[in-house]
Amino acid sequence: MPEKLYIDALREGLREEMLRDENVFIIGEDVGLYGGAFGVTKGLFQEFGEDRVKDTPISEAAIAGAAVGAALCGMRPVAEIMFFDFFTIAMDQLVNQGAKNRYMFGGKAKVPMVIRGPMGCGTGAAAQHSQSFPAVFAHFPGLKVVMPSTPYDVKGLIKASIRDDNPVVFAEHKLLYRVKGEVPEEEYIVPLGKADIKRKGKDITIVAGSIMVIRALEAAKQLEQEGIDVEVVDPRTLKPLDMGTIVDSVKKTGRVIIVEDDPMSFGWGAEVAAGIASSSAFDYLDAPIKRLAGLDIPIPYNPNLEKHAVPQVEDIVKAIKDILE
Amino acid sequence: MNLSQELLASMYRKMMKIRKFEQRVSELFAQGMVPGFVHLYIGEEATAVGVCENLKDTDYITSTHRGHGHLIAKGGELKYMMAELFGRKTGYCKGKGGSMHIADAKIGILGANGIVGAGLPISVGSGLSARMRGTDQVTVCFFGDGASNQGTFHEAMNMASIWRLPVIFVCENNLYGISMRQDRHQAIADISDRAQAYGFPGITVDGNDVLAVYEVAHEAVKRAREGAGPTLIECKTYRWRGHFEGDPTTYRAKEELEEWMAKDPIPRFARYLEENGYASRKELEEIERSVESEVQQAIDFAEKSDLPDEADAVTDVYSDLVEEGRAR
Numbered sequence A: 001m002p003e004k005l006y007i008d009a010l011r012e013g014l015r016e017e018m019l020r021d022e023n024v025f026i027i028g029e030d031v032g033l034y035g036g037a038f039g040v041t042k043g044l045f046q047e048f049g050e051d052r053v054k055d056t057p058i059s060e061a062a063i064a065g066a067a068v069g070a071a072l073c074g075m076r077p078v079a080e081i082m083f084f085d086f087f088t089i090a091m092d093q094l095v096n097q098g099a100k101n102r103y104m105f106g107g108k109a110k111v112p113m114v115i116r117g118p119m120g121c122g123t124g125a126a127a128q129h130s131q132s133f134p135a136v137f138a139h140f141p142g143l144k145v146v147m148p149s150t151p152y153d154v155k156g157l158i159k160a161s162i163r164d165d166n167p168v169v170f171a172e173h174k175l176l177y178r179v180k181g182e183v184p185e186e187e188y189i190v191p192l193g194k195a196d197i198k199r200k201g202k203d204i205t206i207v208a209g210s211i212m213v214i215r216a217l218e219a220a221k222q223l224e225q226e227g228i229d230v231e232v233v234d235p236r237t238l239k240p241l242d243m244g245t246i247v248d249s250v251k252k253t254g255r256v257i258i259v260e261d262d263p264m265s266f267g268w269g270a271e272v273a274a275g276i277a278s279s280s281a282f283d284y285l286d287a288p289i290k291r292l293a294g295l296d297i298p299i300p301y302n303p304n305l306e307k308h309a310v311p312q313v314e315d316i317v318k319a320i321k322d323i324l325e
Numbered sequence B: 001m002n003l004s005q006e007l008l009a010s011m012y013r014k015m016m017k018i019r020k021f022e023q024r025v026s027e028l029f030a031q032g033m034v035p036g037f038v039h040l041y042i043g044e045e046a047t048a049v050g051v052c053e054n055l056k057d058t059d060y061i062t063s064t065h066r067g068h069g070h071l072i073a074k075g076g077e078l079k080y081m082m083a084e085l086f087g088r089k090t091g092y093c094k095g096k097g098g099s100m101h102i103a104d105a106k107i108g109i110l111g112a113n114g115i116v117g118a119g120l121p122i123s124v125g126s127g128l129s130a131r132m133r134g135t136d137q138v139t140v141c142f143f144g145d146g147a148s149n150q151g152t153f154h155e156a157m158n159m160a161s162i163w164r165l166p167v168i169f170v171c172e173n174n175l176y177g178i179s180m181r182q183d184r185h186q187a188i189a190d191i192s193d194r195a196q197a198y199g200f201p202g203i204t205v206d207g208n209d210v211l212a213v214y215e216v217a218h219e220a221v222k223r224a225r226e227g228a229g230p231t232l233i234e235c236k237t238y239r240w241r242g243h244f245e246g247d248p249t250t251y252r253a254k255e256e257l258e259e260w261m262a263k264d265p266i267p268r269f270a271r272y273l274e275e276n277g278y279a280s281r282k283e284l285e286e287i288e289r290s291v292e293s294e295v296q297q298a299i300d301f302a303e304k305s306d307l308p309d310e311a312d313a314v315t316d317v318y319s320d321l322v323e324e325g326r327a328r
Helices: A006-020 A044-048 A060-072 A084-104 A134-138 A151-163 A211-225 A243-253 A268-277 A303-309 A313-324 B005-030 B045-052 B068-073 B078-085 B119-133 B151-162 B191-198 B210-225 B254-261 B265-275 B281-304 B310-314
Strands: A003-005 A024-028 A053-055 A076-080 A114-119 A144-146 A168-173 A180-182 A196-199 A204-208 A230-234 A237-239 A256-263 A290-294 B060-062 B139-144 B167-173 B202-206 B231-236
Touching: A003 A006, A003 A151, A006 A024, A006 A044, A006 A151, A006 A180, A024 A060, A044 A053, A060 A076, A060 A084, A060 B119, A060 B151, A084 A114, A084 A134, A084 A168, A084 B119, A114 A151, A134 A144, A134 A168, A134 A237, A134 A256, A134 A268, A144 A151, A151 A168, A151 A180, A196 A211, A196 A243, A204 A211, A204 A243, A204 A313, A211 A230, A211 A256, A211 A313, A230 A243, A243 A256, A243 A268, A256 A268, A256 A313, A268 A290, A290 A313, B005 B045, B005 B068, B005 B078, B005 B210, B005 B265, B005 B281, B045 B068, B045 B139, B045 B167, B045 B210, B045 B231, B045 B265, B060 B119, B068 B078, B078 B281, B119 B139, B119 B151, B119 B167, B151 B167, B151 B191, B167 B191, B167 B210, B191 B202, B191 B231, B202 B210, B210 B231, B210 B265, B265 B281
Parallel strands: A024 A053, A024 A076, A076 A114, A114 A168, A144 A168, A204 A230, A204 A256, A256 A290, B060 B139, B139 B167, B167 B231, B202 B231
Antiparallel strands: A003 A180, A144 A237, A196 A230
16 A cells, blocks of 8 residues: 555545535635645645635635535535634634534534644644644534544545535644555545544553554554553544444553643543543443643743643653553 | 516515514513514614515525514515524424524525624625536625624625625614614724725615615625625614613613604605505505514414424534433
8 A cells, every 4th residue: 555644645635525526625825826834735726726726815714704604505615724723713603603503593504614724733833833622622512523643544534524514623733744654545435433443452542632643653662562562542533532442442451541632621531531431441440541631831932841741652651651550 | 776566565565574573573572482682673674675675585695693684585484483583393493593593595594693793704605605606696794883893894805805706795884783882883984985995895875765775785786796796885774672672772862763763764665655656555554464464473373383392402413413412
């Protein structure tokens, strides 16, 4: 199977859906001529023209609102928000409009839109260009929330998200764009709401999402040298959340650590932990449920401080050793 | 403008329909039959009707928290509206939306809206969709003077302008953003002036003169259909009731209300129809009685309709998932 970069796999998914369905279009800041701030949409403007890859003024609320309006009228917009932090500027249109329209209208409307953007720290961009907060959106009924960790998943999940008849928040971690992985030549879809076991193991389960899957797998590799056999479960979508796969894994290993890129307080890991504690897996637990997450701080500028703000491979290794001791 | 007798009669009927519907809603609200908030449109009927008489069923509107008038003018059915206000299963939104969220995609009503200024970006999206699908559909975006101070107003007008979208922005300047009189909430007298900043025409019209509104909207709709881009129409009007039913309206003088009530758009239009021989007093009275009976039928329909079941609370959130309630 050919290896591809995450960013290229994402672009392929977008392109395939645009070829498949003429109602799919891209809208956002600098997505056209410029190819996107991170280059996700590079070349699509040239291939599909300015009507289907629409450059907008710097107006996040209107970008999200235009996507909602177009979706209500039968289109399938994919809106890019340049940095995940800027989702906050588009909040009303996402949360009070897109998410609630179907319900408020008694089920007589659908809002098939995707709103996507890069989150996460590690680039020295400081507090307003670095936060990960996909869990916020999982708190709004009506939205689906996706956070792919691999090139395979990002392509399959963007295709499923575009075909979904509900508004989908699609959270990409900017450090993942340059990660390589296997992507098949033939067409495939990764359904929303299905977790994936990224590594099989028997001693402990790591539930990790987005960039933390990469770090969890690295930690698992290091721990293998010491005879510790780690299982890594990636929920892939936060809403809907596949608790079944997580619960089954915990029943098998008896120990669990949840690793998030988001700030700890009220994060999605708390939801997963509560889900495990109130499930049939509770009786199988040989140790308390452990969470590792971002510190409850804005992302700092200084590279050492920034690294300290979110879990690193060594933090995961240490936490797992502590649990197993 | 030379308008047919049929069109003029239809306009009168719709204005009367809005007035009678709203008057009954006001009574029903006072009697506790309608839960929540209602924001009534009484006094502003000429604006919705003058604009919407230029639209086809396939055209879109976005509306506001004060939306009943727009919905009726666009062809919304009174019985489904009333049932929704009563929170019944048969309402437009199955009792899940209420007054502020009535929508009817079949006739292009993209929803009333509880957020001031939120309809503006949505109208950019519907306008864009018509452009991309190559149809001649236009979108009318209704909003108030209060919304003209939201950021979305500026973002949407700019976007519609650079893409020359078929959107008609209709600002109902009823002089108050909730309690704040226009001269306290912005330093300009005519909101239509703001169109100049976005490079398309802005025009102010007497919002209580249905024919004047019709004429201005006619031109704007024509421009939009021909691909010439958006127009901002400011209709100067006045809401007779408070911001919401129950609002004590201590922020405005009784004399001001009386002054505007004397400019009631409905008798004004009736006089025009009579004086120009388009309708007799008797015919106009017949329209009034027939509308009253239609509103009564809508109330009867609403009262007889079933309430939603508790199980209905968890459906319609997603197209494919059903919230599991407290089963988890």
